[in-house]
Amino acid sequence: MFILFLSYSILQYMIIEHRTLNYEKENMNHQLDEILTFIESNHQHLTVDEIKQSENDFSIINEEDQLIRIIDQKGTIVMDVTEDLHEAEVLPVLVNSKEFEIVRNSEDPLLILRAPVVTDEFAGTIEIIRSMEMIDDFIDNIFFVLITGGVGGLLLSFLGGTFLSRQLLSNVRVITDTMQQIKVNGLQERVPTYETNDEIAQLGKLFNELMDDLEESFIQQKQFVEDASHELRTPLAIIHGHLSLLNRWGKDDPEVLNKSLHSSLKEVERLIKLVQELLELSKAETGTMGPTEVNPVHVVQLIQSVKHNFELLHPDFMFTTHIEKGTQYVAVPPRHLEQILIILLDNAVKFSVVEKNVVIACFAENETVHIQVIDKGIGISKQDIPYVLNRFYRADKARSSKQGGQGLGLAIAKRWIEKYKGTIHIDSEEGKGTTFTMTFPIAKSPF
Numbered sequence: 013m014f015i016l017f018l019s020y021s022i023l024q025y026m027i028i029e030h031r032t033l034n035y036e037k038e039n040m041n042h043q044l045d046e047i048l049t050f051i052e053s054n055h056q057h058l059t060v061d062e063i064k065q066s067e068n069d070f071s072i073i074n075e076e077d078q079l080i081r082i083i084d085q086k087g088t089i090v091m092d093v094t095e096d097l098h099e100a101e102v103l104p105v106l107v108n109s110k111e112f113e114i115v116r117n118s119e120d121p122l123l124i125l126r127a128p129v130v131t132d133e134f135a136g137t138i139e140i141i142r143s144m145e146m147i148d149d150f151i152d153n154i155f156f157v158l159i160t161g162g163v164g165g166l167l168l169s170f171l172g173g174t175f176l177s178r179q180l181l182s183n184v185r186v187i188t189d190t191m192q193q194i195k196v197n198g199l200q201e202r203v204p205t206y207e208t209n210d211e212i213a214q215l216g217k218l219f220n221e222l223m224d225d226l227e228e229s230f231i232q233q234k235q236f237v238e239d240a241s242h243e244l245r246t247p248l249a250i251i252h253g254h255l256s257l258l259n260r261w262g263k264d265d266p267e268v269l270n271k272s273l274h275s276s277l278k279e280v281e282r283l284i285k286l287v288q289e290l291l292e293l294s295k296a297e298t299g300t301m302g303p304t305e306v307n308p309v310h311v312v313q314l315i316q317s318v319k320h321n322f323e324l325l326h327p328d329f330m331f332t333t334h335i336e337k338g339t340q341y342v343a344v345p346p347r348h349l350e351q352i353l354i355i356l357l358d359n360a361v362k363f364s365v366v367e368k369n370v371v372i373a374c375f376a377e378n379e380t381v382h383i384q385v386i387d388k389g390i391g392i393s394k395q396d397i398p399y400v401l402n403r404f405y406r407a408d409k410a411r412s413s414k415q416g417g418q419g420l421g422l423a424i425a426k427r428w429i430e431k432y433k434g435t436i437h438i439d440s441e442e443g444k445g446t447t448f449t450m451t452f453p454i455a456k457s458p459f
Contacts, residue, residue, distance in 0.1 A: 013169050021158040029151050033123075036147060037112060040125045040140050044110070046073050047080070047138060051129060059133045060084065063091050071095075077143040082129065084136040106137050120145055183212040187219060199227040244286070247279035290420065308341035308455035309349055311381055315372055318353045322370075326361055329368045336375035342452040344432045352428055353385070355421040356448050360387035363446070376454060385448045392440040400438065401426045425450075 050069065063082055071093045074080050081092035083104040102115060102122065110127040121144040129138050186203060193201040202223060203216040254272035263269055312335055319331050342349070353372075360370045367388035374383050392400055399405045403423040429436050429450050440446035 013173075014166055017162040017166055021162045024158055025151075025155050028154050032147055032151065036123055036142065036144075037125070040123070040142060043073060043075070043080075043140060044125060044127055044138065048127070048129065051131065060090055063134065067091055067093055075142075077146070079139075079141040081139050081141070082136055083139065084134070090136065102139075102141060104137070104139065114144070121148055123147075180212060183216070187216060190219075194223070199223060199230055244283070247282050247286075250279045251276045286420070307345075308343050308457065309346045311340050311342055311349075311374055311383065314346060314349055315353065315374055315383070318350055318357065319372060322357050322361070326368075329361060329364070329370060331357075332369065332371045334371060334373040340374075340376050340381045341455045341457050342381050342432075342434075343455040344428075344434075344452060348428045348432070352425045352450070353383075355425040356385040356450075359421060359448075360385055360389065360446070363387065363389035365390060367445075379454050380451045381454055382449060382451050384450075386445065387447075388445040391442040391444055391446055392438065393442050397438050397440060401436070 047070065050073070070080055070091070074093050074095050076095045079092060079094040081104070082090045083106065084090050085106065087104050087106060089104060102124065105126060107126045108128055110125070113124040113126070115122040115124060123142045123144050125140040125142075127138050129136055190201055190203045202220045205216050205220065206213050254276045258269060258272050315333060315335065319333060322329070323331055357370060357372075361368075364370065364387045369388055371386040372384070373386065374381065376382070396405075401422050403420055405423075426436055429452075432452060434450055434452040436448065436450045438446065438448055
């Protein structure tokens with residue numbers, strides 16, 4: 013700041029000094045032109061005596077603190093007029109062209125303009141000598157004002173900068189202290205936010221939003237580990253129990269051996285399915301989906317294919333389709349859309365105990381494709397609907413366990429739907445059935 017202020021003040025001083033001096037030179041040039049015009053127009057045969065007699069005319073042209081004198085070819089002063097400027101200690105100088113000179117070796121600094129003057133009867137030099145005392149005083153005052161203003165500006169900048177830096181650093185210090193508290197107390201700590209809309213306040217709000225996301229992710233991860241541990245514990249305990257039974261005495265009893273092996277294999281299959289679903293859920297959440305661009309898939313054809321497969325797997329069920337006329341495409345990989353439909357249909361089959369009828373509907377509305385899976389099963393209670401799409405959640409844990417579900421299918425479906433800019437909505441009533449509605453933006457046909 014000091015270098016900037018000093019450089020700016022020096023630049024201003026030099027510009028003012030240069031322009032002031034140029035103004036004085038222009039003024040003296042104007043006077044010289046008047047004198048030369050007077051001599052050349054009215055006295056073409058001007059003699060030395062006539063020059064001396066024209067002293068009054070030159071006095072009219074002269075200004076305050078200025079000396080005008082005419083010198084002959086011998087260096088003798090023929091005529092001089094002055095206004096409050098005493099005879100300067102400047103020796104007469106003959107010149108052949110116009111020139112300026114600044115003299116500062118006397119008590120009174122002087123600006124001198126010399127120019128040749130030639131008539132039919134006279135040849136010599138005109139000198140206009142002007143005092144620069146007022147100019148120097150003006151420049152000195154300007155210099156004093158600039159230095160004073162610069163120093164004052166530096167002081168104000170220092171005080172204002174100190175105040176502002178303390179304010180800014182105090183907010184930064186709050187963020188730093190909050191980070192230290194997070195290390196000690198956990199992720200629940202937040203930075204105090206203020207209503208000001210400055211960058212520090214925005215940084216604090218952004219930090220709190222990131223901490224909210226981080227805490228939510230940490231809680232979800234913790235819940236995931238707890239739920240996964242709980243789900244893994246049961247089949248592992250069953251397998252351990254059967255192996256212990258066989259190790260003690262069951263290996264000699266064919267009936268116990270077959271029963272234990274059958275139960276253990278069933279639990280191993282359950283573990284394999286659980287691990288596969290966990291991997292699938294991880295892919296859905298991390299976005300492991302291959303290429304960025306997705307070729308559109310024909311929704312109706314895929315629905316018909318999945319429906320046909322389920323009719324073969326569940327011949328005791330009736331699968332009905334209500335499809336709007338017209339072909340629609342969505343930008344979802346066929347494998348993932350097929351997986352979503354399989355999860356929803358499998359869920360509908362599991363919980364349709366009495367009325368084994370499942371409807372698949374498809375229609376377009378407002379540039380979106382709606383796909384519905386409707387069953388007449390046991391339904392979901394209102395308090396459970398917000399949670400059924402969470403991992404490992406079971407609305408009825410007893411019946412879900414009997415059905416063999418891990419509580420991951422709907423969570424996987426939700427992640428894939430959201431990954432491709434879709435939405436999923438649940439309408440359900442206990443004892444009357446459930447409707448899953450998913451929507452995707454309509455994509456252009458690839459053909």
